[in-house]
Amino acid sequence: MFACVCVYCAFSGIGLLCLACRNMQRAEAARQALLVSHPTAQATLLHLDVGNMRSVLRAAEEFKQMCNRLDYLYLNAGIMPNPRVDHKAFYKGLFSSNVVCMFATGEGILTQEDKVTPIGLQEVFATNLFGHFLLVKELEPLLCQIDHNSLVIWRSSNNAQRSAFSLDDIQHQKGREPYSSSKYASDLLSLALNCHYNNRGLFSSVICPGLVMTNLTYGILPSFFLALILPVMWLVEGYSPYNGAEALFWLFMQKPESLDPMAKYHSLTSGLGNNYTQPHKMDIDENMSEALYVKLLELEDTVRKKLRDEDLDIKTKN
Numbered sequence: 001m002f003a004c005v006c007v008y009c010a011f012s013g014i015g016l017l018c019l020a021c022r023n024m025q026r027a028e029a030a031r032q033a034l035l036v037s038h039p040t041a042q043a044t045l046l047h048l049d050v051g052n053m054r055s056v057l058r059a060a061e062e063f064k065q066m067c068n069r070l071d072y073l074y075l076n077a078g079i080m081p082n083p084r085v086d087h088k089a090f091y092k093g094l095f096s097s098n099v100v101c102m103f104a105t106g107e108g109i110l111t112q113e114d115k116v117t118p119i120g121l122q123e124v125f126a127t128n129l130f131g132h133f134l135l136v137k138e139l140e141p142l143l144c145q146i147d148h149n150s151l152v153i154w155r156s157s158n159n160a161q162r163s164a165f166s167l168d169d170i171q172h173q174k175g176r177e178p179y180s181s182s183k184y185a186s187d188l189l190s191l192a193l194n195c196h197y198n199n200r201g202l203f204s205s206v207i208c209p210g211l212v213m214t215n216l217t218y219g220i221l222p223s224f225f226l227a228l229i230l231p232v233m234w235l236v237e238g239y240s241p242y243n244g245a246e247a248l249f250w251l252f253m254q255k256p257e258s259l260d261p262m263a264k265y266h267s268l269t270s271g272l273g274n275n276y277t278q279p280h281k282m283d284i285d286e287n288m289s290e291a292l293y294v295k296l297l298e299l300e301d302t303v304r305k306k307l308r309d310e311d312l313d314i315k316t317k318n
């Protein structure tokens with residue numbers, strides 16, 4: 001339903017919930033649903049296309065006009081365009097020692113077809129990572145304040161694989177697993193944000209919702225087939241289709257400074273149907289995370305310059 005959720009907390013309870021979304025009709029429907037269950041909640045909408053950097057800058061500006069502090073930033077938007085199961089890799093995986101991991105994470109068997117956005121970024125990278133990064137940078141003054149700690153929450157995935165990511169190709173122009181690459185990059189970036197911003201009160205965490213039946217998964221296999229494998233996923237990994245938000249809520253209840261920057265927080269469901277959150281160590285290291293951070297800062301400069309040049313071009317033409 002939304003690209004991101006910004007939560008501003010007043011000293012007593014929730015102050016303002018801001019749903020930043022691309023599709024305003026769906027956003028309004030989500031807001032109405034929220035008001036039905038929580039009639040006193042204050043929820044506002046903001047237009048945001050996180051794959052479009054101009055939209056990110058505009059939305060951040062509008063948000064700064066509305067609020068002067070931000071406690072939680074949930075980065076939810078993610079795409080997996082034209083997903084395919086690589087059947088050859090799947091059958092190979094079936095008879096390997098990696099079979100359980102393959103079913104749980106889709107490692108090596110989920111491929112996508114990416115494209116280039118008008119500004120010249122790979123679409124999956126722009127949507128799943130870079131737009132969110134730019135948003136965090138823009139909202140930095142609201143997130144970094146001396147009197148309180150804030151938390152940025154990345155919706156990552158167990159499909160985030162080191163093998164799909166390369167520092168020489170952070171946008172994944174050359175490979176067939178841009179989704180996995182972008183999610184691995186978000187794990188690295190979260191660690192880098194912790195290294196650079198913890199002393200200024202900004203903390204960052206990543207979650208994995210498990211396997212949730214959404215538009216994203218329906219694009220991969222027919223829904224009846226996914227429904228068939230869900231019980232297996234539940235038994236093997238503890239994933240439940242109704243439990244994707246557990247870790248998001250759990251993080252909201254924690255003190256940001258108490259969270260482990262090297263952990264991914266998984267939404268899980270026990271055999272008896274009880275939901276819980278469990279941290280799993282991520283396969284990341286500080287050097288790689290810092291190297292990615294430096295590259296993202298360079299790209300940020302390039303993108304901002306491109307946008308300025310475009311603006312100048314338009315002005316001189318008019």
Ligand SMILES: NC(=O)C1=CN([C@@H]2O[C@H](COP(=O)(O)OP(=O)(O)OC[C@H]3O[C@@H](n4cnc5c(N)ncnc54)[C@H](OP(=O)(O)O)[C@@H]3O)[C@@H](O)[C@H]2O)C=CC1
Pocket residue numbers: 001002003021022023026048049050051052076077078079127155156157158208209210211212213214215216217
């Ligand atoms: N479903 C699953 O099993 C898993 C999902 N995830 C992650 O969870 C997140 C949500 O995905 P899920 O709900 O499953 O999938 P959906 O496709 O149902 O939802 C994706 C959401 O992201 C929004 N979005 C996509 N692109 C943009 C954009 N450019 N600007 C603004 N918003 C955008 C969509 O908005 P719009 O309404 O405008 O289309 C939609 O609300 C993703 O990051 C995904 O990677 C991670 C692991 C497993």
Ligand SMILES: CC(C)CCC[C@@H](C)[C@H]1CC[C@H]2C3=C(CC[C@]12C)[C@@]1(C)CCC(=O)[C@@H](C)[C@@H]1CC3
Pocket residue numbers: 085090102103104105106107156157158159210211212216217220221229
């Ligand atoms: C083709 C075969 C007969 C069946 C393959 C079944 C599964 C191994 C995959 C089908 C859908 C996949 C999937 C994921 C993992 C592997 C599958 C279950 C994810 C959970 C990986 C992590 C994500 O981020 C999700 C969006 C994936 C959803 C689909």
